Amino acid sequence: AQSVTQLDSHVSVSEGTPVLLRCNYSSSYSPSLFWYVQHPNKGLQLLLKYTSAATLVKGINGFEAEFKKSETSFHLTKPSAHMSDAAEYFCVVTGGSQGNLIFGKGTKLSVKP
C-alpha cells in the first residue's frame, strides 16, 4: 500500500532563510509524488510533481524537491523563504489503479519577519 509521512507538523523559519519540509513515502511500485500548497481559505495548488523523470524537480515560486529512492524521501526545499510562503504544505503520492491521491497530514509553514 502507498503512504506518505510528513515528518514535521509545523516548521517555522525567518524570512530569507532556507525552507526544508520533509516527506517520506512508501510505495509498492514506482510512485508519482507531488507537493501541494494550501493557503488559508484557498484551494490546493500544485507546486511540483515527480513522475520518474529527473530526480530533482523544480516547481513554482522557487520550490524544488529531490526524489531519493534509496531514502524513500521527497523533501521540499526553497533557498530563501518569503512571507507569502506561509501556508499548509501537503506531500502526496498516487494511490490505487484509478489514480487517487494519498495525502500526508500536512506541514504548516510559518515565516517570521
Added chain:
Amino acid sequence: GAVVSQHPSWVICKSGTSVKIECRSLDFQATTMFWYRQFPKQSLMLMATSNEGSKATYEQGVEKDKFLINHASLTLSTLTVTSAHPEDSSFYICSAVSGGSYEQYFGPGTRLTVT
C-alpha cells in the same frame, strides 16, 4: 487551462436537510472525479471516486447512502449530503482528471456548516 469549479463555495444548512455541492471541469472533460473531505487543520481524506456514467466507488467508512455522488456528464459531478448533521460540517473538495492523465486538478472547495 484545467480549471475546476465548485458551487457553492460556502453553505449553511439546518440539521436534517440535504445539500448538494457541484463540481465542474470548465475546460476539459473529466473521466474521473474525486471527492475529498478536510476537517479543520487536518489533511484531505478521499471519500469516493466517480467515473462518468457509473456508480461511485466509496472509501471504507464512508456512508454511500449519506453522501450521494452522481457523475452525470464528463464535466459535472455532484455530491449530495443527505440528512445533514453538525458532524458533517467540513470542507469538501473535488478534483478532476482528464482521460489518460494522472494529474488531478482541484476545485477551490466548499465549506459546509450544519447548524
